[in-house]
Amino acid sequence: MARITVTVDGVTYSDDVEPRLLLVHYLRERLGKTGTPIGCDTSNCGACTVQMDGASVKSCSVLAVQADGADITTIQGLAQDGEWHPLQRAFHEQHALQCGYCTPGMIMAAVDLLRTNPHPTEQEIREGLEGNLCRCTGYENIVRAVKSAAETGVTS
Amino acid sequence: MIPSAFDYTRPTSVDEAIRALTDAGEDGKVIAGGQSLLPLMRLRLAAPAMLVDVGALGDLRGIRDEGDWLWIGALTTHDEVVHDPLIREHCGLLSQAAGTVADPAVRHRGTLGGSLAHADPAADLPAVAVALDATLLARGPGGERSIGAGEFFQDYLTTALGPGEILTGVRVPKLGEGWGYHYEKFHRTAQAWAIVGVAAVARRSNGQIGEARIGLANMGTVPVRASAAEAAAAGAAADRDALREAAQRADEGTSPPSDLHGAADYRRHLARVLTGRALAVASGV
Numbered sequence: 399m400a401r402i403t404v405t406v407d408g409v410t411y412s413d414d415v416e417p418r419l420l421l422v423h424y425l426r427e428r429l430g431k432t433g434t435p436i437g438c439d440t441s442n443c444g445a446c447t448v449q450m451d452g453a454s455v456k457s458c459s460v461l462a463v464q465a466d467g468a469d470i471t472t473i474q475g476l477a478q479d480g481e482w483h484p485l486q487r488a489f490h491e492q493h494a495l496q497c498g499y500c501t502p503g504m505i506m507a508a509v510d511l512l513r514t515n516p517h518p519t520e521q522e523i524r525e526g527l528e529g530n531l532c533r534c535t536g537y538e539n540i541v542r543a544v545k546s547a548a549e550t551g552v553t554s
Numbered sequence: 555m556i557p558s559a560f561d562y563t564r565p566t567s568v569d570e571a572i573r574a575l576t577d578a579g580e581d582g583k584v585i586a587g588g589q590s591l592l593p594l595m596r597l598r599l600a601a602p603a604m605l606v607d608v609g610a611l612g613d614l615r616g617i618r619d620e621g622d623w624l625w626i627g628a629l630t631t632h633d634e635v636v637h638d639p640l641i642r643e644h645c646g647l648l649s650q651a652a653g654t655v656a657d658p659a660v661r662h663r664g665t666l667g668g669s670l671a672h673a674d675p676a677a678d679l680p681a682v683a684v685a686l687d688a689t690l691l692a693r694g695p696g697g698e699r700s701i702g703a704g705e706f707f708q709d710y711l712t713t714a715l716g717p718g719e720i721l722t723g724v725r726v727p728k729l730g731e732g733w734g735y736h737y738e739k740f741h742r743t744a745q746a747w748a749i750v751g752v753a754a755v756a757r758r759s760n761g762q763i764g765e766a767r768i769g770l771a772n773m774g775t776v777p778v779r780a781s782a783a784e785a786a787a788a789g790a791a792a793d794r795d796a797l798r799e800a801a802q803r804a805d806e807g808t809s810p811p812s813d814l815h816g817a818a819d820y821r822r823h824l825a826r827v828l829t830g831r832a833l834a835v836a837s838g839v
């Protein structure tokens with residue numbers, strides 16, 4: 399067991415964890431943050447994407463012990479004072495989801511994209527979301543949603 | 555799946571890390587960004603009993619201008635390689651190739667040292683290291699040593715690193731005046747590995763190619779130089795036809811794999827076509 403201290407969605411937690419515990423399992427099973435799903439065993443799908451110290455990571459590919467001292471934001475930490483984040487609103491308005499399984503990861507990857515490139519072209523959006531797979535939508539409306547959120551001037 | 559159980563240590567000095575690794579013997583493994591190792595452990599294709607996390611080793615961090623080359627710490631992430639102004643200015647091929655690795659989230663965690671030490675022949679950065687004649691710096695129980703990229707990659711997923719040795723950094727020669735570069739990667743789906751990748755640098759003078767160096771990804775069990783094409787390009791006219799002609803020899807001496815992504819003869823064809831393209835861009839034609 400190792401002792402870790404992690405801030406998740408603004409709350410700081412200290413826990414004893416087994417070294418093999420993946421960050422995504424820590425989030426889901428220890429903290430009950432089930433908004434972050436797991437979609438694969440190969441680090442390909444991106445469903446589990448969260449922000450770690452301000453940059454996107456696949457939380458299935460980080461050990462909880464490696465997140466010791468880190469500041470994590472999950473999809474559940476995006477809304478402020480009951481107001482959806484502009485990307486959450488844009489995904490809703492542009493019908494950017496069907497089953498919704500990929501959506502938390504898509505939005506967290508899009509947050510990272512707009513952080514580094516607030517006004518991406520359509521091609522840049524596709525490349526920025528390269529690590530996230532969607533089985534339902536065909537991506538068109540996802541790209542549209544990110545574009546529309548960017549037009550409203552999201553930077554965080 | 556959940557990885558099988560292991561012990562974990564996160565040393566704060568290189569000596570301590572070497573000791574932990576040496577004590578663990580065969581069952582010990584370094585973890586850096588974890589972007590190759592953790593997927594393998596989740597699939598239980600790897601089950602080390604002890605992980606030595608090098609993430610807290612300050613000696614493995616940073617990017618320094620050391621005159622004729624840049625020293626790039628092993629822990630430099632792919633994302634840092636893409637964006638760092640020094641690397642972009644002097645070793646642009648490395649930045650360009652790092653930008654084609656995986657996807658943004660993987661690039662935030664995966665490291666240059668991890669990519670080289672993992673030694674996947676399909677990986678992008680080993681082919682660049684070979685093309686640029688980079689020098690890899692290792693520290694182990696026997697002290698420090700430097701290993702040329704040409705000798706570092708020994709076989710599929712196998713490097714010259716010995717027991718207890720840690721890759722600390724890479725010396726990458728700066729590309730001088732008159733040199734151009736290009737990384738040409740062929741893959742069919744997003745975030746995919748190269749079916750074939752070609753890393754080329756070329757020096758052009760008076761309408762001719764003075765010198766060219768070409769590294770190939772996924773054309774054998776290790777990244778290889780396309781020596782025959784390099785020789786054919788040297789002295790050739792800097793135009794498309796002449797470079798395409800030289801590139802016809804890109805697959806000489808290689809033994810590409812046949813797998814789900816392509817047969818060996820298809821890869822040979824790709825190596826020739828992509829080398830022609832990479833040489834053309836690198837020589838500015």
Ligand SMILES: Cc1cc2nc3c(=O)[nH]c(=O)nc-3n(C[C@H](O)[C@H](O)[C@H](O)COP(=O)(O)OP(=O)(O)OC[C@H]3O[C@@H](n4cnc5c(N)ncnc54)[C@H](O)[C@@H]3O)c2cc1C
Nearest residue numbers: 584586587588589590591656664665668669671677678721
């Ligand atoms: C979805 C996905 C797509 C990918 N696509 C590509 C791609 O297109 N092209 C590509 O090139 N790569 C690709 N990769 C691999 C990626 O580049 C990895 O980041 C890299 O191979 C490993 O770096 P790491 O720091 O994560 O190493 P780790 O996973 O931590 O370690 C990898 C290996 O290197 C050893 N190691 C690491 N650091 C050191 C060190 N300092 N000294 C000694 N040994 C060390 C470890 O023991 C282990 O054996 C992909 C990975 C994923 C998950």
Ligand code: FES
Nearest residue numbers: 437438443444458
């Ligand atoms: S669960 Fe698929 S990338 Fe993390």
Ligand code: FES
Nearest residue numbers: 496498532533534
């Ligand atoms: S909406 Fe179903 S996977 Fe994307």
